[in-house]
Amino acid sequence: MKIPRSISKLIDSFQGLPGIGPKSAQRLTFHLLRIPQDQIERFANALTGLKQGTIICGVCKNVGEEEICAVCSDNLRDHAKIIVVANPMDAFAIEKTGYNGIYHVLHGLIDPLNGIGPEELFIDDLIQRIGNYLKENDDLLEVILATNTSMEGESTAMYISNLIKKNNFKLTLSRIARGLPVGGDIEYADEVTLSRALEGRVEF
Ligand SMILES: [Zn+2]
Numbered sequence: 001m002k003i004p005r006s007i008s009k010l011i012d013s014f015q016g017l018p019g020i021g022p023k024s025a026q027r028l029t030f031h032l033l034r035i036p037q038d039q040i041e042r043f044a045n046a047l048t049g050l051k052q053g054t055i056i057c058g059v060c061k062n063v064g065e066e067e068i069c070a071v072c073s074d075n076l077r078d079h080a081k082i083i084v085v086a087n088p089m090d091a092f093a094i095e096k097t098g099y100n101g102i103y104h105v106l107h108g109l110i111d112p113l114n115g116i117g118p119e120e121l122f123i124d125d126l127i128q129r130i131g132n133y134l135k136e137n138d139d140l141l142e143v144i145l146a147t148n149t150s151m152e153g154e155s156t157a158m159y160i161s162n163l164i165k166k167n168n169f170k171l172t173l174s175r176i177a178r179g180l181p182v183g184g185d186i187e188y189a190d191e192v193t194l195s196r197a198l199e200g201r202v203e204f
Pocket of ligand 1: 058070071072
């Protein structure tokens with residue numbers, strides 16, 4: 001007996017996603033097979049519309065709907081405070097704490113075991129962005145490293161910190177720490193914990 005091609009193709013597609021193994025890929029595929037056609041079509045439309053409806057902001061690299069996102073173009077926000085996060089979901093979580101600065105989204109963490117080096121991330125863009133800011137502004141810039149406390153999060157923070165030192169940038173560099181459990185995910189932290197972690201940031 002052979003698995004129909006349309007099924008194996010979808011299983012393969014699911015398996016290409018992070019955190020989805022062969023078993024989950026099969027489970028999702030067979031689940032979709034059982035749900036009504038109109039629901040499948042909504043799902044498919046959401047999927048194809050994902051890239052068409054979103055743009056990566058030219059400044060902070062967060063996902064938005066304009067070339068320059070709503071946060072970056074908001075003059076009421078503190079542009080002398082840049083918080084560096086791994087993923088858009090982390091930025092959305094921090095936004096809920098009432099944070100008034102701006103963001104820089106790396107789109108991942110340095111993870112050599114999974115083939116992710118610094119050049120795969122928006123790290124060079126961050127360094128360039130800081131350099132440009134310092135050239136054009138006299139205000140003291142604060143860069144807050146808000147990557148997870150996992151090994152990948154720590155080594156990414158360390159890598160960025162070293163680059164900032166190497167460039168002799170005059171700024172305040174801090175790292176959120178207190179309140180976040182070791183190995184904890186920013187994305188899943190509650191607002192109170194995240195607010196405390198932000199307030200308790202330490203010089204890095
Ligand atoms: Zn932006």
